[in-house]
Amino acid sequence: MPVSSPAQTDLFSQFRVEKTRVGATLILSNGTAVHGCFFIAGNGRTHPGPESVRDLLNSESGFFPFDSGQPESSVTVLYNRDHIVFVELQDNNEASRDPGYDLAIEKIATMLMSNGMRLRGAVRIFRPQGSDRLSDFARAPETFRYLEAKHATYIVNVHHLVELAEEPRVL
Numbered sequence: 001m002p003v004s005s006p007a008q009t010d011l012f013s014q015f016r017v018e019k020t021r022v023g024a025t026l027i028l029s030n031g032t033a034v035h036g037c038f039f040i041a042g043n044g045r046t047h048p049g050p051e052s053v054r055d056l057l058n059s060e061s062g063f064f065p066f067d068s069g070q071p072e073s074s075v076t077v078l079y080n081r082d083h084i085v086f087v088e089l090q091d092n093n094e095a096s097r098d099p100g101y102d103l104a105i106e107k108i109a110t111m112l113m114s115n116g117m118r119l120r121g122a123v124r125i126f127r128p129q130g131s132d133r134l135s136d137f138a139r140a141p142e143t144f145r146y147l148e149a150k151h152a153t154y155i156v157n158v159h160h161l162v163e164l165a166e167e168p169r170v171l
Helices: 005-011 055-059 134-140
Strands: 019-028 033-041 063-067 076-080 083-090 105-113 116-124 142-146 152-155 159-166
Touching: 033 055, 055 083, 055 142, 055 152, 083 142, 105 134, 116 134, 116 152, 134 159
Parallel strands: none
Antiparallel strands: 019 033, 019 083, 033 063, 063 076, 083 152, 105 116, 105 159, 116 142, 142 152
């Protein structure tokens, strides 16, 4: 069995990307809920600042690693993005770190997901005035989008979104 020299180990470590663990629960299309952690890079690929879970999910298709074990018994499993119905984040502030968050139009919406669950919360529409309707949110190109509920932040997979309805603002 080949043994790597210290020089080879140093060569490989320079390409290592440090990751942070972000707690979340995956709701899968088979009805399973998986608690664990995403591995998030310290720098986003498309914007300044750290990568977000939504960035990771929208970055490519196919599988992503997820630590679905307990802290004392880490188990990394690859999950297929297509089978994620939605993610419930432990960090309820992730969506508010999006550039332009304070300027985006907020709409209150209900979402019926393909697994029969109904979610309610706020969505942000990052479009110019006149193109800031819920239908514009529905047609945006990203597969994974934020929904901010009263006590949770979700990232929903729009391919599992069956029904989207705007709720009137209560004054």
